[in-house]
Amino acid sequence: MKIGIIYYTHGGHTQEMAEQIAEGIKSKDIEVRLFSLDDQLDDNYLNDCVGIIFGTPTYVATSHWRVVEWLTSNKSVKLGGKLGGCFATAHYAQGGSDSAIMSIVGVLLTKGMLVYSGGAALGKPFIHHGPVALDAEGTHYEEAKKMFTIFGERFANKALELF
Amino acid sequence: MKIGIIYYTHGGHTQEMAEQIAEGIKSKDIEVRLFSLDDQLDDNYLNDCVGIIFGTPTYVATSHWRVVEWLTSNKSVKLGGKLGGCFATAHYAQGGSDSAIMSIVGVLLTKGMLVYSGGAALGKPFIHHGPVALDAEGTHYEEAKKMFTIFGERFANKALELF
Amino acid sequence: MKIGIIYYTHGGHTQEMAEQIAEGIKSKDIEVRLFSLDDQLDDNYLNDCVGIIFGTPTYVATSHWRVVEWLTSNKSVKLGGKLGGCFATAHYAQGGSDSAIMSIVGVLLTKGMLVYSGGAALGKPFIHHGPVALDAEGTHYEEAKKMFTIFGERFANKALELF
Amino acid sequence: MKIGIIYYTHGGHTQEMAEQIAEGIKSKDIEVRLFSLDDQLDDNYLNDCVGIIFGTPTYVATSHWRVVEWLTSNKSVKLGGKLGGCFATAHYAQGGSDSAIMSIVGVLLTKGMLVYSGGAALGKPFIHHGPVALDAEGTHYEEAKKMFTIFGERFANKALELF
Numbered sequence: 001m002k003i004g005i006i007y008y009t010h011g012g013h014t015q016e017m018a019e020q021i022a023e024g025i026k027s028k029d030i031e032v033r034l035f036s037l038d039d040q041l042d043d044n045y046l047n048d049c050v051g052i053i054f055g056t057p058t059y060v061a062t063s064h065w066r067v068v069e070w071l072t073s074n075k076s077v078k079l080g081g082k083l084g085g086c087f088a089t090a091h092y093a094q095g096g097s098d099s100a101i102m103s104i105v106g107v108l109l110t111k112g113m114l115v116y117s118g119g120a121a122l123g124k125p126f127i128h129h130g131p132v133a134l135d136a137e138g139t140h141y142e143e144a145k146k147m148f149t150i151f152g153e154r155f156a157n158k159a160l161e162l163f
Numbered sequence: 164m165k166i167g168i169i170y171y172t173h174g175g176h177t178q179e180m181a182e183q184i185a186e187g188i189k190s191k192d193i194e195v196r197l198f199s200l201d202d203q204l205d206d207n208y209l210n211d212c213v214g215i216i217f218g219t220p221t222y223v224a225t226s227h228w229r230v231v232e233w234l235t236s237n238k239s240v241k242l243g244g245k246l247g248g249c250f251a252t253a254h255y256a257q258g259g260s261d262s263a264i265m266s267i268v269g270v271l272l273t274k275g276m277l278v279y280s281g282g283a284a285l286g287k288p289f290i291h292h293g294p295v296a297l298d299a300e301g302t303h304y305e306e307a308k309k310m311f312t313i314f315g316e317r318f319a320n321k322a323l324e325l326f
Numbered sequence: 327m328k329i330g331i332i333y334y335t336h337g338g339h340t341q342e343m344a345e346q347i348a349e350g351i352k353s354k355d356i357e358v359r360l361f362s363l364d365d366q367l368d369d370n371y372l373n374d375c376v377g378i379i380f381g382t383p384t385y386v387a388t389s390h391w392r393v394v395e396w397l398t399s400n401k402s403v404k405l406g407g408k409l410g411g412c413f414a415t416a417h418y419a420q421g422g423s424d425s426a427i428m429s430i431v432g433v434l435l436t437k438g439m440l441v442y443s444g445g446a447a448l449g450k451p452f453i454h455h456g457p458v459a460l461d462a463e464g465t466h467y468e469e470a471k472k473m474f475t476i477f478g479e480r481f482a483n484k485a486l487e488l489f
Numbered sequence: 490m491k492i493g494i495i496y497y498t499h500g501g502h503t504q505e506m507a508e509q510i511a512e513g514i515k516s517k518d519i520e521v522r523l524f525s526l527d528d529q530l531d532d533n534y535l536n537d538c539v540g541i542i543f544g545t546p547t548y549v550a551t552s553h554w555r556v557v558e559w560l561t562s563n564k565s566v567k568l569g570g571k572l573g574g575c576f577a578t579a580h581y582a583q584g585g586s587d588s589a590i591m592s593i594v595g596v597l598l599t600k601g602m603l604v605y606s607g608g609a610a611l612g613k614p615f616i617h618h619g620p621v622a623l624d625a626e627g628t629h630y631e632e633a634k635k636m637f638t639i640f641g642e643r644f645a646n647k648a649l650e651l652f
Contacts, residue, residue: 059561060446061424061454061599062592065554072548080284081321083277092451093466094458094473098387099424099595102269103551105278106261106588109268110291110550112284114246114277114321120386121243121275125418128273128387132420138464140419147420158244158277162325222398223609224436224587224617225429228391235385255614256629257621257636261550261588262432266388269425273387283549288581291550295583301627303582310583406610407647409603424595431598432591436617438610440572440603440647441594447569447601454599484570484603488651 001030003159004046007055008037008066013089013141014055017133020145021053021087024152028160032152037066043076050163051083051155052113054104058088061096063103071107080112083162085155086129087148091136101129114162118154127151164193166322167209170218171200171229176252176304177218180296183308184216184250187315191323195315200229206239213326214246214318215276217267221251224259226266234270243275246325248318249292250311254299264292277325281317290314327356329485330372333381334363334392339415339467340381343459346471347379347413350478354486358478363392369402376489377409377481378439380430384414387422389429397433406438409488411481412455413474417462427455440488444480453477490519492648493535496544497526497555502578502630503544506622506637510542510576513641517649521641526555532565539652540572540644541602543593547577550585552592560596569601572651574644575618576637580625590618603651607643616640 003025009015018034025032035041046052054071056063086104090097108115120126131151133144166188172178181197188195198204209215217234219226249267253260271278283289294314296307329351335341344360351358361367372378380397382389412430416423434441446452457477459470492514498504507523514521524530535541543560545552575593579586597604609615620640622633 060557060596062557062595065557065561068549068551068554068557072554078284080282092454093419093423093460093463093470094454094456095452096424096454096595096599098269098420098422099428099455102265102425103592105268105272106265106292106551106585107549109278109280109293110282110289110585112280112282114279114325115268115272116277117272117275119243119273119275121241126273126421128418128420128422129269129425130272130420134419137419137466140463144419162277223394223433225394225432228394228398231386231388231391231394235391255617256582256623256626256633257587257617257619258615259432259436259587259617260582261585262591262618265588266429269388269422270386273422289584291581291583291585292588293583297582300582300629303626307582404610406608428591428595431594431604432587432618435594435604435606436608436615438606438608440605440651441598442603443598443601445569445599445601447567452599455595488603 002049003030003032004049004052005034005055006052008064010057013135014057017087017089017148018055020148021152024149025156027153028156030156037070046077049082051159053085053155055087056100058090058095058097058100061099063100067104082113083159084108084113084115085117087131089133093134093137097132098129116158122154125150164322165212166193166195167212167215168197168218169215171227173220176298177220180250180252180311181218183311184315187312188319190316191319193319200233209240212245214322216248216318218250219263221253221258221260221263224262226263230267245276246322247271247276247278248280250294252296256297256300260295261292279321285317288313328375329356329358330375330378331360331381332378334390336383339461340383343413343415343474344381346474347478350475351482353479354482356482363396372403375408377485379411379481381413382426384416384421384423384426387425389426393430408439409485410434410439410441411443413457415459419460419463423458424455442484448480451476490648491538492519492521493538493541494523494544495541497553499546502624503546506576506578507544509634509637510641513638514645516642517645519645526559535566538571540648542574542644544576545589547579547584547586547589550588552589556593571602572648573597573602573604574606576620578622582623582626586621587618605647611643614639
């Protein structure tokens, strides 16, 4: 079973959190590969995936346009029917990170994905729309890493259960 | 296999579209029951459901507060892990029906549901966030009925496939 | 010149942040009154206001339904043409506070308000959609208080400039 | 007094609706210029504007990434304090046009704009988040043109009133 993580990163934070999620997925014995939108994607691998997670930095209180650009233009990776998830990094609590996540959730629905975050149904940490890490709010960024790994575990568990 | 539809209706349009969806679900030999938020819900039935669809009229360009009230207050129906979907009725194209749907999608994610619309992945009719019927735009309301039934079929097919 | 703050509070945090905003408004010599949705509102006062700010706790990753209920039902307070703003309290960074704010922003637009946050245009603190205070993320809640006061000052300055 | 309209168009519909809005603005004796994101923008003109309206086609149920790209990258046009508005074109009622508009509204707030649609406060046609034209729903596209002109008039009136 395979899962992919597609992200855009500018300063490296979104990539680092993608790696945290990957740790959680690997711990469930699922293969996972990370794809930066600055590199060539492996369409064959992504088509084989049962789930794809999208990561974005928060710019102007929404997702980075590079993520939406890929989701708009992509014709070669079939997303319909796969499990979909989202995460975001941001500077501040009021920075718009869940608006960023929800802007991608709407697209994933349009692509026919089963969108899943685990929400508050799996106990703490509650991960409402998707995990968020804030790099300018005290030690939030470092402390959030564990939540991203747990998100990876939960997403992987759901994939194992469904597919 | 059971599916539930929970809706708030004021003038009856949202209920009528719930019935259209139910037709589609029944055509796949899945049991379906409709619950108006003005009546007593059957928690046992809803807990047995593999999927729940939420319907709302569009008021002030968002979902009706009665739907969010139920989603906020409900402790007895477990939503986590179930398939979730949304639909809306509205007067006008610019009335905010997708915003209404997305306002519920965000809550369903928080509740741990697998949110699904079929999107554009299943061909026409494309149902991006969920089906919409407009009662003050020419004949849209009557013509949209078929799309609601198709949404029910697609939602039912996905439930059969997953559970 | 008068400004009003309408909020729903459950545990008191949203009220406390409303008071912080009021401090900022008063510092610009504008009259300000706070209205909890649990109390009787003063429609005459609110109709005299040049701006109204709405505050909500974040529940299930959106605004509390009591705020939307009031915005849906209210016929006696004319909102059109007034300056509008929003703020939210939440527990966690990933709790949906911006989604809560944006869910109200959409309604305020529908009511014909001029929606304003100051954004990043006025320098730090950047207040994207509106100020947010998180009570379960370290010391964020206490530290955020100053941002709420600054939001009040900026909102008041804009009101003085426009009206 | 000057107003600008910035839009991205693929097949020409968004441009055509921008022109409809411009008619409404011109009828109030305000200068208006249209800028396609495929062309060079006139930063001096835009900086002189008291208001800027953004137009987008709806792709994957959100705004086109080209609009968000410009809003993310632009450093030379100062948006803070200006009146801001949005409109969208889409194929279908369930296509996500108000999600598209709201995705831009969130950015305009972050840029410090006064976001305004007129809403339902000015009587019919009610223009909730911004005007919408659907080209695959009967005759909606042609019939919507008048609403776009009215939106231009309302936006212009508000600019005259405020600045």
